[in-house]
Amino acid sequence: MSGILLKGLEGQEIRLKNQDISLFEAGLDGYLIVPANEKYNTARALWNGMIERKPGLIVRCRSSEDVMKCVDLARERGILLAVRGGGHNVAGNALCDGGLVIDLTEMRSVRVDADNALVLIDGGATLGEVDSATYPAHGLTTPMGVVTATGYAGLALHGGMGWQMRKYGLAADNIAGVDIVTADGRLLRAGPDENPDLYWAVRGGGGSFGVVTSFTSRLHSTPRQVMLAVPIFSLERAPEVLRFLRDYMVDAPDELMVLGAFWTAPDTPEIAPGNRGAHALFLMICFIGPLEDAEKAVAPLRNCQPVIGDLTSIKPWTEVQKFFDEDYPDGRRYYWKSTFADELTDPIIDALMEHAQSRPSMLTSIDLWSMGGAYGRVGAEETAFGSREAKVTINYESNWIDPGEDDANVEWTRKSLRQIQELAQSRTYLNFAGFGEDQERLVKENFGKNLDRLQQIKAAYDPHNLFRTNFNIRPKG
Ligand SMILES: Cc1cc2nc3c(=O)[nH]c(=O)nc-3n(C[C@H](O)[C@H](O)[C@H](O)COP(=O)(O)OP(=O)(O)OC[C@H]3O[C@@H](n4cnc5c(N)ncnc54)[C@H](O)[C@@H]3O)c2cc1C
Numbered sequence: 405m406s407g408i409l410l411k412g413l414e415g416q417e418i419r420l421k422n423q424d425i426s427l428f429e430a431g432l433d434g435y436l437i438v439p440a441n442e443k444y445n446t447a448r449a450l451w452n453g454m455i456e457r458k459p460g461l462i463v464r465c466r467s468s469e470d471v472m473k474c475v476d477l478a479r480e481r482g483i484l485l486a487v488r489g490g491g492h493n494v495a496g497n498a499l500c501d502g503g504l505v506i507d508l509t510e511m512r513s514v515r516v517d518a519d520n521a522l523v524l525i526d527g528g529a530t531l532g533e534v535d536s537a538t539y540p541a542h543g544l545t546t547p548m549g550v551v552t553a554t555g556y557a558g559l560a561l562h563g564g565m566g567w568q569m570r571k572y573g574l575a576a577d578n579i580a581g582v583d584i585v586t587a588d589g590r591l592l593r594a595g596p597d598e599n600p601d602l603y604w605a606v607r608g609g610g611g612s613f614g615v616v617t618s619f620t621s622r623l624h625s626t627p628r629q630v631m632l633a634v635p636i637f638s639l640e641r642a643p644e645v646l647r648f649l650r651d652y653m654v655d656a657p658d659e660l661m662v663l664g665a666f667w668t669a670p671d672t673p674e675i676a677p678g679n680r681g682a683h684a685l686f687l688m689i690c691f692i693g694p695l696e697d698a699e700k701a702v703a704p705l706r707n708c709q710p711v712i713g714d715l716t717s718i719k720p721w722t723e724v725q726k727f728f729d730e731d732y733p734d735g736r737r738y739y740w741k742s743t744f745a746d747e748l749t750d751p752i753i754d755a756l757m758e759h760a761q762s763r764p765s766m767l768t769s770i771d772l773w774s775m776g777g778a779y780g781r782v783g784a785e786e787t788a789f790g791s792r793e794a795k796v797t798i799n800y801e802s803n804w805i806d807p808g809e810d811d812a813n814v815e816w817t818r819k820s821l822r823q824i825q826e827l828a829q830s831r832t833y834l835n836f837a838g839f840g841e842d843q844e845r846l847v848k849e850n851f852g853k854n855l856d857r858l859q860q861i862k863a864a865y866d867p868h869n870l871f872r873t874n875f876n877i878r879p880k881g
Contacts, residue, residue, distance in 0.1 A: 411502030455496030490555015570777025608789025658731035666760035675713035742836035744794035745828035767802035
């Protein structure tokens with residue numbers, strides 16, 4: 405029999421005839437990729453090499469109209485649907501097995517409206533592409549994450565933590581409006597004055613409400629030279645450093661963002677001989693403000709204990725954003741988990757010390773994001789993101805190369821997370837949630853009191869749950 409076989413929303417088989425496929429493709433600005441196509445394997449490759457999915461049909465969209473046609477097709481025929489932004493979701497949610505993928509890889513343009521300090525970001529653009537459009541020519545940036553190949557869409561829809569979080573809030577907090585294709589195939593504008601419920605939901609609620617074809621996000625003036633201080637301490641000094649950091653952040657200026665990481669000292673001349681390749685604690689300290697202020701604010705952290713090395717530098721923002729890039733190549737094996745903690749308590753520090761030393765892979769890091777500042781001043785119900793009370797986000801980022809080491813790394817991550825959640829809280833940051841969990845539980849814990857409202861908005865815009873291959877908010881009512 406001719407045509408292609410697709411998976412339905414309820415797991416049933418759906419056959420699209422050749423003539424229907426040809427007609428559908430003829431109406432697109434973009435193009436189709438089917439399993440027989442030579443581009444298929446490249447098109448279904450994901451950042452996380454642990455995940456392999458085989459969609460039945462990938463549609464490389466080139467316009468909002470293309471996206472609307474895909475949504476109509478999926479809804480009318482009951483086809484399982486996934487949406488690919490930057491393809492960097494840790495859980496691999498950009499693809500679905502057997503279904504249709506709305507692939508935004510070719511929709512990545514970024515346009516700056518400098519007069520109004522706004523940037524228009526297409527649904528498939530990466531963080532690096534956004535910075536390249538806003539910073540060199542205009543000295544402007546919008547808050548995002550810290551690795552340039554990550555997709556803006558997936559990151560911003562669930563929050564988006566980065567160096568500017570304490571100064572300007574999450575990526576989601578800086579969304580001024582979106583163009584979104586909803587389940588009925590319409591292209592809607594959502595902003596403070598148009599569809600305000602949808603606008604509230606997309607700021608933290610994820611991809612359950614439709615396909616965002618374009619974000620309008622706020623820009624902020626950013627210095628031409630930015631300090632990224634990176635003192636590195638031996639593991640034995642880590643508890644004292646972390647206690648100092650905990651106290652220091654209580655009154656730290658919003659400009660100062662610290663990302664701590666139990667990691668591995670690099671084999672480079674900046675690290676004292678004998679410490680290269682050893683377990684270590686990094687403080688990565690970014691200051692979004694004048695260099696004189698940066699020196700003053702950063703010095704106490706750099707000097708709180710003797711270091712084994714220091715990678716501090718002053719550079720343009722676009723270079724700061726590349727600091728981690730080479731540590732997260734495409735296709736490596738990744739298993740990441742995350743949890744919020746109200747405080748970095750002594751028992752948590754003790755547990756982290758134990759976990760740092762038992763890492764099965766020296767590529768793995770345990771990251772500690774200092775929250776607070778502008779991020780922390782947004783009310784729990786102001787955006788869908790939810791409570792901002794936690795002072796720290798703890799991420800277990802297990803990274804390794806050999807598939808034979810999968811079990812050891814996954815087991816270590818799960819065990820460590822369980823232990824830390826007993827001391828912290830069980831709420832997970834969904835952008836770092838990874839796979840292998842009960843997603844319904846994660847969603848419930850993450851959104852807390854906001855879940856009810858999110859489910860009602862979902863019922864209004866997607867009553868049959870067409871957009872479900874994500875950290876799914878089910879329609880209520
Ligand atoms: C190397 C790396 C570094 C990271 N660093 C950070 C960081 O610094 N801060 C942080 O907060 N997070 C970070 N993350 C986590 C990241 O935010 C999530 O993995 C996010 O899902 C990536 O978005 P994406 O568009 O690349 O993902 P995709 O895999 O394309 O999509 C992710 C989810 O969003 C949905 N989606 C994507 N595009 C759209 C759209 N246009 N409209 C509607 N739904 C859409 C997808 O359906 C899917 O459910 C990082 C991840 C990686 C892999």
